[in-house]
Amino acid sequence: MGSRESHLVELVDPDGQAVGEVTVDEAHTAPGMLHRAFSVFLRDPAGRVLLQQRSEVKTRFPLRWANTCCGHPLPEESLQIAAGRRLVEEVGVAEVPLTEVGVYSYYAEDPSTGRVEYEYDHVLLGEVSADLPVLADPDEVADVRWVPLDELTQAIAREPRAYAPWLSGVTERLQQFLDRTDTAESSGGR
Structure with missing residues (x-):
């Protein structure tokens, strides 16, 4: 876990433009530095989303329930590559196309x-089958569960x-996207 704190993250301005890089540890030390992240x-x-309960050894918000996985792309790394890596590392799921x-x-x-999160967080969605095998890494994840979005x-x-x-904010972004998609599909069918 400690070695992940030494990875570099991309600092960004409020519009998401890259302005530098620091370590994960530095970015999350109070008062924090705005940096790029993702939430998958x-x-x-059935419309259920996979939640994880963060491991008790996480340096930020341990044992709280969160989205399927989170992370930080390395500077200049694509969100797709970084998120794909973290899906494997946290919940053992590979090769899921993400939007x-x-x-x-x-x-x-x-x-x-005493740590902080100050993030420009890209919200990503992967559609998966109902029988998806989830192999959570206990160093990353304490528990997992599938929950309907409205119940969440x-x-x-x-x-x-x-x-x-x-989680509230990224769930809201997901719901807004799904509402727009549903509206577009229903109006396109007329």
Whole structure:
């Protein structure tokens, strides 16, 4: 886990333009530095998304429920390559085509570790089969579960401290994308 903190991340301005690079550790030390990240959702044909409970050894928001996986591309690395790597590392899922559905910028301080998240977060969606085998790495993930998107939104509203602070925002971006897609498909069929 510690070696991942020495990886480089890409610093960005509020518009997502690259402005430099620092280590993961430096980017997440208070007051934090805005950097590029991604949050992946895997979704099955029933509309359920795969959530992970972050491992207790995570340096930021351990044991909170989050989207399928998260990470940071290396400077100048494509989101697709970086997200594909993290899907394998965290939940053992490979070769899922991903679509960018939005961007969510946020700042959050972790009261239990003193670390911060200050991220320009690209939200990615992968459509997968219902029988997808998930092989979560216990060093990354404490637990996984499939949840319908509407139930997730309600659960975050009821008990926000059980969830990673970015989950509400990235879930909202996903829902907006799905609403636009549904609207486009229904109007295209007329």
